[in-house]
Amino acid sequence: MTVKEFKLPDVGEGVAEGELVSWQVSPGDTVSEGDIVAEVETDKALVEVPSRYDGTVQELFAEEGDIVPVGDVIISFEVADADEGDAAAEAPDTEGEPGDSVDDAKTDTEEAAAAETPEGRVFAPPSARKLARELGVDITEVEGTGPGGRISDADVRAHAESAEAHDETAAETAVTPGESEAPAEPTGAGVSETVSADAGPRAERDTTLAVPATRALAEELGVDIHAVPTEKTRDGEAFVEEADVRAFAERAAEPAAEAGAEAEAGAEAATAEPAREETVPYRGVRRTIGEQMATSKYTAPHVTHHDTAEIDQLVETREELKGTAEEKGIRLTYMAFVLKAVVAGLKEYPILNSELDEEEGVIRLKNYYNIGIAVATDAGLMVPVVENVDEKGLLELADEVQELATKARERSISPQEMQGGTFTITNFGAFGGEYATPIINYPETSILGLGAIEQRPVVDDGEVEAAHTLPLSLAIDHRVIDGAEAAKFTNTVKEYLAEPTKLLL
Amino acid sequence: MVVGDVTTGTEVLVIGAGPGGYVAAIRAAQNGLDTTLVDRDGYGGTCLNYGCIPSKALISATDVAHDARNATEMGVHADPVIHTDEMQEWKDGVVDQLTGGVEKLCKANGVNLMQGEATFVDDSTARIAHGGEGQGSESIDFEHAIVATGSRPIQVPGFEFEHDPIWSSRDALEVEEPPEKLLVVGAGYIGMELSTVFAKLGVDVTVVEMLDGIMPGYEDDVTRPVKKRADELGIEFNFGEAASDWEETEGGVVVTTEDEDGAEYTYDADKMLVAVGRQPISESLDPEAAGVEVDENGFIQTDDQARTNVDNIYAVGDVAGEPMLAHKASKEGIVAAEVIAGEPAALDQQAIPAAVFTDPEIATVGMTEAEAEEAGFEPKIGQFPFRASGRALSTGESEGFVRLVAEQEAGFILGAQIVGPEASELIAECALAIEMGATLEDVASTVHTHPTLAEAVMEAAENANDEAIHTLNR
Numbered sequence: 001m002t003v004k005e006f007k008l009p010d011v012g013e014g015v016a017e018g019e020l021v022s023w024q025v026s027p028g029d030t031v032s033e034g035d036i037v038a039e040v041e042t043d044k045a046l047v048e049v050p051s052r053y054d055g056t057v058q059e060l061f062a063e064e065g066d067i068v069p070v071g072d073v074i075i076s077f078e079v080a081d082a083d084e085g086d087a088a089a090e091a092p093d094t095e096g097e098p099g100d101s102v103d104d105a106k107t108d109t110e111e112a113a114a115a116e117t118p119e120g121r122v123f124a125p126p127s128a129r130k131l132a133r134e135l136g137v138d139i140t141e142v143e144g145t146g147p148g149g150r151i152s153d154a155d156v157r158a159h160a161e162s163a164e165a166h167d168e169t170a171a172e173t174a175v176t177p178g179e180s181e182a183p184a185e186p187t188g189a190g191v192s193e194t195v196s197a198d199a200g201p202r203a204e205r206d207t208t209l210a211v212p213a214t215r216a217l218a219e220e221l222g223v224d225i226h227a228v229p230t231e232k233t234r235d236g237e238a239f240v241e242e243a244d245v246r247a248f249a250e251r252a253a254e255p256a257a258e259a260g261a262e263a264e265a266g267a268e269a270a271t272a273e274p275a276r277e278e279t280v281p282y283r284g285v286r287r288t289i290g291e292q293m294a295t296s297k298y299t300a301p302h303v304t305h306h307d308t309a310e311i312d313q314l315v316e317t318r319e320e321l322k323g324t325a326e327e328k329g330i331r332l333t334y335m336a337f338v339l340k341a342v343v344a345g346l347k348e349y350p351i352l353n354s355e356l357d358e359e360e361g362v363i364r365l366k367n368y369y370n371i372g373i374a375v376a377t378d379a380g381l382m383v384p385v386v387e388n389v390d391e392k393g394l395l396e397l398a399d400e401v402q403e404l405a406t407k408a409r410e411r412s413i414s415p416q417e418m419q420g421g422t423f424t425i426t427n428f429g430a431f432g433g434e435y436a437t438p439i440i441n442y443p444e445t446s447i448l449g450l451g452a453i454e455q456r457p458v459v460d461d462g463e464v465e466a467a468h469t470l471p472l473s474l475a476i477d478h479r480v481i482d483g484a485e486a487a488k489f490t491n492t493v494k495e496y497l498a499e500p501t502k503l504l505l
Numbered sequence: 506m507v508v509g510d511v512t513t514g515t516e517v518l519v520i521g522a523g524p525g526g527y528v529a530a531i532r533a534a535q536n537g538l539d540t541t542l543v544d545r546d547g548y549g550g551t552c553l554n555y556g557c558i559p560s561k562a563l564i565s566a567t568d569v570a571h572d573a574r575n576a577t578e579m580g581v582h583a584d585p586v587i588h589t590d591e592m593q594e595w596k597d598g599v600v601d602q603l604t605g606g607v608e609k610l611c612k613a614n615g616v617n618l619m620q621g622e623a624t625f626v627d628d629s630t631a632r633i634a635h636g637g638e639g640q641g642s643e644s645i646d647f648e649h650a651i652v653a654t655g656s657r658p659i660q661v662p663g664f665e666f667e668h669d670p671i672w673s674s675r676d677a678l679e680v681e682e683p684p685e686k687l688l689v690v691g692a693g694y695i696g697m698e699l700s701t702v703f704a705k706l707g708v709d710v711t712v713v714e715m716l717d718g719i720m721p722g723y724e725d726d727v728t729r730p731v732k733k734r735a736d737e738l739g740i741e742f743n744f745g746e747a748a749s750d751w752e753e754t755e756g757g758v759v760v761t762t763e764d765e766d767g768a769e770y771t772y773d774a775d776k777m778l779v780a781v782g783r784q785p786i787s788e789s790l791d792p793e794a795a796g797v798e799v800d801e802n803g804f805i806q807t808d809d810q811a812r813t814n815v816d817n818i819y820a821v822g823d824v825a826g827e828p829m830l831a832h833k834a835s836k837e838g839i840v841a842a843e844v845i846a847g848e849p850a851a852l853d854q855q856a857i858p859a860a861v862f863t864d865p866e867i868a869t870v871g872m873t874e875a876e877a878e879e880a881g882f883e884p885k886i887g888q889f890p891f892r893a894s895g896r897a898l899s900t901g902e903s904e905g906f907v908r909l910v911a912e913q914e915a916g917f918i919l920g921a922q923i924v925g926p927e928a929s930e931l932i933a934e935c936a937l938a939i940e941m942g943a944t945l946e947d948v949a950s951t952v953h954t955h956p957t958l959a960e961a962v963m964e965a966a967e968n969a970n971d972e973a974i975h976t977l978n979r
Contacts, residue, residue: 121855121880123917123942133849148915150942331630430514432539453513 002080004053005073008040017069018042019284020062025075029057037075040068041284046379046411055079065281124151135160210240217242221249285380296442300356300477304437305486309470309497310458317500325395334453334470335373336398338425340503341496342448343369343390346423349489352446353422356480363480372421372441373401375408376431382408383441385421425450434471445480448493449473470497515541517845518631518647519616520623520790523550525822525834526653527607529842533651534614536846541645542611543633545622549604550655551823552831555675558603560698562596563678564862567705572901579901587706590681619645625795628815649817649845652797652805653838654790656783656823661690664748664779670758671751672778674699683708684775688760690748692719694861696780697731701864704738711741711772713748713762720861724873727924730904731863738864746770751777785824809852811841819845833857856920858936860929865904868932871920871939874910883913887945887969889961891925893976896956902926907961909935909945911969916945918966927958934962945969 008018018040025037031051038049055077062074122129122139128151132139135156142159144151205226210218218225218240225240228248232239282290314337325332346353346369355364369390372383384404386397407413424441429452438449451471458467472493476486496502519530522544530542547554573583611618621633626644634642658673660666666673672680674695683706689696692714704710712719712735719735719742720728735742746762749769757775764770785803792799797813797820799805804827805813805820813820819841822834836854843850858870877884890906891897905925911918921935938948948966953959964973971978 121919123915125941126853129853130849133851133853146942147946148917148944150915150917150944331627 002078003058004055004077004079006037006052006075006077007071008068008074009049009070017067018047020064020066020068020074021046021284022064023060025057025060027057027059031055031057031077041379046285049074051077053077053079067283122151123149124156128153128156132156137163205238207237208240209234209237214240214242214245218245221245223249285382289380292442293439296440300440300442300445301479302437302440302475303478303483303486304473304475305483305490306435307472307474307487307490307494308456309472309494310467311453311470311497312468314470314497314500315453315468321394325398328395330395330399331402332394333398333401335401335425335427336394337497337500337503338448338450338493339371339386339389339397339401340394341493341500342371342423342425344496344503345489345492347390348492349485351481351485352476352489354445354480355422355443356445356477366422368422370420370422372418372424372444373404374424374426374441375405377409377411379411382413382418383421383424384408384413384417385419387420423447429453429471435473438473438475440475440477445477446486446489447475449475513643514646515539515617516648517541517651517842518543518623518645518649519651519653520544520631521550521653521655521822521824522546522548522607522611522618523653523655523822523834524552524831525655525838526550526651527611527838528835529651529653529819529821529838530616531610531614532839532842533845534611534616536842536848538649538842538846539617540615541617541619541647543619543621543623543631543645545620547604548607548611548618549600550653551657553603553607554600555678557831559596559600559678560674560702561862562599563592563702564698566592566595567702568864571705576901589683589706593679593681596678622789624789624791625650625797628795628818647817649819650795651811651838651841651845652787652790652792652813652818652820652824653822653834654786654824655834656785656829658780659782659784661748661779661781664690664751664777666779668753670753670776672776674778674780677703677778685709686757686774686776687711688713688758688772688774688777689780690714690760690777691780691782692716692742692744693780693782694720694863696778697735697863698861699778699780700740701735701738704735704740709739711743711774713743713746713760713772715745715747717744720863720867723867723869724875724922726906727867727869727922730865730924731861731867734864734904743770748777748779783823783829785826787824807837810844810850811837811852812844828857828859830857830859854940856936856939858932860932862929865902865925866923866928868923868928869921870932870936871918872910873920873922877910877912877919882919884919885911885913885916885945885969887911887965887967887973889964889968889973889976891958891961893964894956894958894961896958896960897926899956900926907931907965909948909962909965909969911945911966916970918943918945918948921962921965923961925958925961931958931962934959 021039021041023038025031031037032054033051035051036048037051037057040047040049058076058078060075062068068074123144124139129139131153132142137156137160139151139156142151142155143149144155146152208225208228210225215225218228223245225245228240228244230238230240230244232241314334318332318334318337322332350365353366353369355366357364368388370385370387371389372385375382375384384407386400386404389397392400404413404417407417421441421444423444424447426438426447427450428436429450432452434451436449438447440447449472451473453468453470455466456469457464458469472490474486474490516539517530517533519526519533519540519542522542526542526544527548530540533540544550552558570585570587573581573585576583608618619633621635621642623631623633626632629648630644630646631650632642632644658666658675664671666676677699683703686709687703689700689710689712692712696712696714697719700710700712718725718728719732743762745764748760749763750761752759757773758777760772760774760777762770762772785805787799787803787805792805795818796815797805797818805825807813807820807825811819811821811825821837821841823829825837837852840850840852856871858868860866860868872880874884874886886908888906888908892903894903897903902925905923905928907925908922909918910920918935918938920939921932923931923935937943945966949963949970949972951963953963964975967973968976968978
C-alpha cells in the first residue's frame with residue numbers, strides 16, 4: 001500500500017490560487033483515475049480537478065471554502081501496490097462495520113420495514129412528508145413514534161439527525177480502519193471535541209458570570225463566553241474576566257482552531273434563531289467582477305447615451321430567415337443582427353472600438369472587432385468574446401453566441417474565451433426594462449446595453465402607432481469619446497437595425 | 506440572461522388557463538418567477554366555462570324547482586315555472602364572475618396574460634397564434650413551460666358535435682330551450698349529471714349505455730341510490746347498447762343502437778347528448794417539437810414532480826392523465842410551479858377525492874374495501890346510513906350512507922365512499938383524515954356538531970370500532 005499525495009494543479013493560465021469550492025469525495029471513497037475529486041474556483045472560472053490515481057481517498061488537506069495556492073497538497077490517496085489490489089478494494093467496506101450506532105441504524109431500518117404497510121403506504125401528515133423532502137429523508141425509512149407507528153415531524157427530524165451522525169462516524173472510522181474499537185457515538189459532539197482539543201481547553205457551561213464589558217468584548221471577538229475556561233468563581237458560578245476572553249480568542253485564532261469554531265458555530269446555528277444577517281464570501285468570480293466594476297467606474301468618466309431603434313423590419317426579416325436557420329439547426333437570434341449593426345457602426349466611428357493607454361499616452365484604435373457579450377450566470381457576470389465579428393455571417397454568429405453563452409452558464413468556458421474583447425454588448429432587456437447605465441468593460445471604452453424588444457408607441461407622421469422598438473443605452477468613456485460621437489455611432493446602429501437589408505451592403 | 510435573443514422572453518410559460526394552468530401561473534408569480542399565461546379561449550378553462558361550474562349551477566337551479574315541486578310531504582305546495590333563458594342568464598353570470606375573478610387574480614399577482622394558441626417550436630420556444638383574422642402570431646422564449654391544455658369531450662365517429670342535433674356536454678349546458686325528448690349516450694358521471702338536470706326540467710330522458718350499469722368504477726351499493734332516484738325521475742335506461750347510427754328527421758333525430766348480439770334498436774328524440782368520456786388535448790401543441798413524449802391516448806407522462814421527459818417542461822391536469830379532476834390539476838399546477846422555483850415540492854398526496862353531482866351525490870376518496878384487500882390490507886369497515894341521521898331526515902333527503910375503510914390494527918383510515926346529501930362536502934373530512942394518517946379512533950373521538958350530516962362520518966368511524974350509538978354494530 002502506497003500513499004500518494006496530490007497537489008492542486010495549475011488550473012489555468014496565470015492562476016496562482018483557487019478557492020476549494022467543494023469536495024466530491026470523502027476519506028474512504030474509492031476513486032478511479034479521472035474521477036472528479038474537487039471543484040476549484042479561480043478568479044476566472046470553476047474548474048473540476050480530476051484524480052490522477054486509482055485508489056482510496058486517505059485524507060483531505062483543505063476545507064471547503066479555503067483558498068489554496070497552486071502546488072499545495074490537497075488530498076492523499078492510498079494506492080494499491082500491484083499485488084495488493086484486493087486489499088485496497090476491500091478497505092472501504094470496513095467503514096460501515098464498527099460501532100454500536102451502525103447496529104442501531106440497521107435495527108432502525110428493520111423496524112421501519114416491519115412497520116411498513118402494504119404498498120409502502122406511509123401514515124404521516126402532509127407536513128411531515130414535506131419536511132422529509134426538505135431534509136432529504138426517505139419517509140418510508142422513518143420510524144414513527146405515534147399511535148400505530150404514525151410519523152410526526154419530530155420522527156423525521158430525529159431520523160435526519162441520526163443519519164447525519166452515522167455519516168460522520170462512518171467517515172471518521174474510515175480514516176483509521178485499524179482502530180475499529182474507537183467509540184462511535186451517534187452525535188456530532190465527538191467532532192467538535194476533537195477539534196477544540198487543538199485549540200486548547202474549552203469549557204461547556206450553561207451559566208457564566210462576567211461584567212458587561214467582558215461580555216461585550218466576547219461578543220466583539222466572536223467568542224462564546226460559556227466556552228471560555230476559567231478557574232475563578234463567584235457565588236459558586238464560573239466567573240470570566242477580560243483576560244480570559246482574550247487568551248481564549250487568541251488560541252482560537254490559530255489556524256487549527258478555525259475548524260473547531262466553525263463546528264461550534266454550526267452547532268449553534270442548528271439550535272439558535274435564524275440570523276438577522278448572513279455573510280456571503282466575497283471572492284472568486286464575485287470579487288473579480290466587483291474589482292473590475294470599481295476600476296472601470298472610478299477610472300473612466302461614464303456618460304450614457306440613450307436612444308430607441310424602431311425595428312419592425314428587423315422583426316420581419318428575422319421571422320423570414322428563422323426557418324432557413326432552423327433547417328440548419330441554428331436559432332437565428334436578434335443578437336446576431338445587433339452584432340453586425342454594431343460592427344458597421346464601429347467601422348464608421350473607430351474611436352468606440354478603442355482602448356486608452358495612459359502609460360504610453362496613446363489611444364489604441366482596434367482594427368479588429370472582438371465583441372464581448374455579457375452573460376448572467378449563477379456565479380455572476382461573465383463576458384465571453386465573439387472574435388472577428390466582421391468576418392462572420394449571421395448564422396455563424398448566432399451559433400457561436402449560443403455556444404459561448406451555454407459554456408459560460410455551465411462554467412465550462414475557458415479564460416481564453418473571455419479575453420481580447422474590443423467592445424461589449426449587454427442584453428439586460430432579456431430580464432425586462434428599457435434603459436440602463438451599463439458600466440464599461442474596462443479597458444474598453446464603450447458598451448452598448450439592449451433593452452427589451454417590445455411594441456411601444458411611436459409617432460409616425462403625426463400619428464401614434466405601435467411599433468417594435470429596441471431601446472439602446474450606450475455608455476462611453478468620456479476621456480476618449482465625446483457625446484457627439486456616441487450619438488452618431490448610435491444613429492448608425494439604429495439605421496442598420498431599422499433597415500437590416502443595409503447589412504448586406 | 507437569454508443571450509442572443511431579444512425577443513419576448515419569460516421564465517415560466519403556462520399553456521392553458523384552466524384550474525391547472527392559472528393556479529400554476531399564480532403560484533409561479535408568487536414565487537417571483539416572470540410568468541406568462543396563454544390560453545386560446547377563456548380564463549378558467551373547461552372547469553369554469555363549460556364544466557364543473559355551469560353544470561353545478563344548472564344542477565342547483567333545477568334542484569330548487571324539483572324540490573319545490575316535491576315538498577308536499579313537508580306541507581309545501583308549489584308549481585314552479587321554469588324560465589330556462591333566465592336560468593341560463595344566471596348561470597352565465599356566475600361563470601362571468603368567476604372567470605373575471607381568475608383574470609383579476611392573475612393580473613394582481615403579476616402574471617402576464619396572453620391570448621392565443623401555443624405551439625412548441627423547440628424546448629425553449631413556443632409560437633403563439635393569436636385568435637381572429639390578421640392578429641398574427643409571435644414567438645416567446647421560455648426557461649420552463651407548464652402544459653395545462655386540458656381535455657375535450659370524446660367525439661364518436663359519425664356523431665360529431667358539429668351536427669346540430671348532436672350535443673356535447675358543453676352544448677347541453679348552454680341550451681336555452683330544453684328539448685321534449687333527449688337521448689343521452691353514456692351513463693358515466695357527465696351523462697348522469699346532465700340526464701338528471703334535463704329530467705328535472707321536465708324533459709323525457711332516455712339513456713343508452715354500452716356497459717351494464719351506470720357509472721362503472723363505483724361500487725354497486727354506491728350507485729344504487731342514484732339509479733333509484735333516476736328511475737323515479739322517469740329516466741329510461743337501456744344498457745348493453747352502443748349508438749351505431751343516426752338520422753336527422755323533421756325537428757329531431759332517430760338514433761340506432763346495437764347490442765353485442767348485433768340486434769338493433771331505434772330511438773326518437775329531439776336531441777342527442779353524447780357523453781362517453783373526455784380525451785386530452787395535446788396534438789395541437791406539437792409536443793414532439795419540444796421532445797415531449799405523448800402516449801397512445803394523447804396523455805403526457807409526468808413524474809411525481811409533474812415533470813415530463815423533458816427537464817424544463819411540465820404537464821399538469823387532464824393532459825397529464827387520469828383522474829381528470831380540477832382539484833388534481835390545481836395540485837399538480839402548484840407542485841410544478843414550486844419545483845420550478847426550486848422548492849422540494851412533490852405530488853405526494855395519498856388520495857384524491859372525487860365527487861359526482863348526481864341526485865343524490867356520490868363522493869369517494871382513497872381505497873374501497875376491495876382495493877384495500879388487493880393492496881394487502883385486512884380492511885375494517887364502518888358504515889352509517891343517512892336514514893339514521895336526524896339532519897338527513899329533517900332535510901327530507903335520507904338516501905345513502907357513509908362508509909369508511911380502515912386498516913385493521915391501528916385503524917388508519919384508507920378510504921371513504923359516500924352517497925347521499927352533500928356527499929361532496931362530507932368527503933373533505935375523510936380526505937383530511939387519510940392525509941393526516943388519522944385513525945378511526947381519531948375521527949370517532951372528534952366531537953361533531955349536532956345536528957349535521959357530518960355526524961355520519963363520526964358514526965361510521967364508531968361503527969367500524971363497534972362503538973356506534975345510533976346504529977347497530979355489526
